Amino acid sequence: MTSQLSAAVGPDSTDTIPHLRSLTIRRPAMSEHGLLDYITRDDSLVWARRGEGTVGFGEVARFEATGPQRFTLARAWWAAISESAQVNNPLEHPGTGLIAYGAFAFSYSSTYASKLVIPRIVVGRNEECSWITYTVADAEAPLSIEAAESELAQLLEEYSPEHELTHGTDRLVAGQISEADYMDSVRKGVSVIETGAITKLVLARDAVAELASPIAVAQVLRQLALRYIDCWTYSVDGLIGATPEMLVRVRGDIAEARVLAGTLDRATAPLGDGDYARRMLLEDEKQRHEHRLAIDSLTEQLGPLASGMDAPDEPFVLQLPNVWHLASDVRATLSAHADGSVPGVLDLAEIFHPTAAVCGTPTKEAGRILRDLEGMDRGPYAGPVGWIDTRGNGELGIALRGGVVESPTSVRLYAGCGIVAASNPTEELAESWAKMRPMREALGL
Numbered sequence: 001m002t003s004q005l006s007a008a009v010g011p012d013s014t015d016t017i018p019h020l021r022s023l024t025i026r027r028p029a030m031s032e033h034g035l036l037d038y039i040t041r042d043d044s045l046v047w048a049r050r051g052e053g054t055v056g057f058g059e060v061a062r063f064e065a066t067g068p069q070r071f072t073l074a075r076a077w078w079a080a081i082s083e084s085a086q087v088n089n090p091l092e093h094p095g096t097g098l099i100a101y102g103a104f105a106f107s108y109s110s111t112y113a114s115k116l117v118i119p120r121i122v123v124g125r126n127e128e129c130s131w132i133t134y135t136v137a138d139a140e141a142p143l144s145i146e147a148a149e150s151e152l153a154q155l156l157e158e159y160s161p162e163h164e165l166t167h168g169t170d171r172l173v174a175g176q177i178s179e180a181d182y183m184d185s186v187r188k189g190v191s192v193i194e195t196g197a198i199t200k201l202v203l204a205r206d207a208v209a210e211l212a213s214p215i216a217v218a219q220v221l222r223q224l225a226l227r228y229i230d231c232w233t234y235s236v237d238g239l240i241g242a243t244p245e246m247l248v249r250v251r252g253d254i255a256e257a258r259v260l261a262g263t264l265d266r267a268t269a270p271l272g273d274g275d276y277a278r279r280m281l282l283e284d285e286k287q288r289h290e291h292r293l294a295i296d297s298l299t300e301q302l303g304p305l306a307s308g309m310d311a312p313d314e315p316f317v318l319q320l321p322n323v324w325h326l327a328s329d330v331r332a333t334l335s336a337h338a339d340g341s342v343p344g345v346l347d348l349a350e351i352f353h354p355t356a357a358v359c360g361t362p363t364k365e366a367g368r369i370l371r372d373l374e375g376m377d378r379g380p381y382a383g384p385v386g387w388i389d390t391r392g393n394g395e396l397g398i399a400l401r402g403g404v405v406e407s408p409t410s411v412r413l414y415a416g417c418g419i420v421a422a423s424n425p426t427e428e429l430a431e432s433w434a435k436m437r438p439m440r441e442a443l444g445l
């Protein structure tokens, strides 16, 4: 059963909330690459990093919404689902039991439908165990481990085909924003920053991969997961990629984030200079400034919600196959409300989004300027993507280094760059190409 809601979800609309039953069972331990064996279907839901994560199959319920209330409505729907569901989960680890995968539009004005999708079957692995969760919406349906395993075996047998190699005929074409237009908007962004109205603006652009034969999503995801081991590989309803940035991860009363800002392309690094990344990032004033703004925007919002917070004074250099980033890991203990509960991952995502790493500083003003200057609907690019469970745990990354599968032969890629007063349009354009490289390589372009 699929429940499509785009209007308000409140106490009066609980008749549209499906009553789900779910069963979670521990499975034999998987090897580190074990989870990849389940990424075989193009229609799977995926969240994976270093062999941990989940793969979801099928769909028992879905929520969709657009507009400024998209997070609030999603939270209300998920609260109603969680309250009415019968969850049999002896494992208790975050991510076991009933979960939903989510993808949210960057902007309240986007036409992209933000969504929560509850899969029928989830296979998961964390540092302690492996498990399967089976969820049904039909009151008569058998809810047994045998039914789950036999359905899973059949789903895995129907794996998706690999992408046909069509040498030279797959191509990357300009999207809504040409290279020249992008450099022009960077120039304008710098001028606005020089007026003092804002201190940082993140400007993005797109490019379209046109394929001669249908994209093999599962194959792309496996490649991203194997190569970008420090990133979170995601797939939610056509939104695919591998992001290095964690908007917020909640486990019990602990909230964590990985904040990135400051980028250096590895493709143009001089050979044999082992100190290059440290010098160009950690000792560069422009990069440090850009990073400081991103850290401050998160800690200012997290601080009042936490009884303790660990935010390092010094960032570290995160090395990915395509780029280096300035990175900071922030960890906080969440303060309890009067009833003893703490904010859940969706509550926090709504508060933190959009961060300075994808919008600018100060957020409201930068958002307004961004809408004027960028001139495109970002869709889910740079919005929260990931999963949530019924106890408030979850991981919502920022949908970067990815794209949207618009048709079987067309994928729109997105990338953006933090612009500060010292930014140079040519360098920012080159950086945006470097950020598209993971997807281009995985698509064979």
Ligand SMILES: C=C(O[C@H]1C=CC=C(C(=O)O)[C@@H]1O)C(=O)O
Residues within 6 Å of the ligand: 202, 204, 245, 260, 261, 262, 263, 325, 356, 357, 358, 400, 401, 414, 415, 416, 417, 418, 419, 435
């Ligand atoms: C906006 C993107 O990256 C952000 C995350 C890390 C570093 C960034 C930068 O250095 O500009 C961006 O703020 C993107 O990948 O599209």
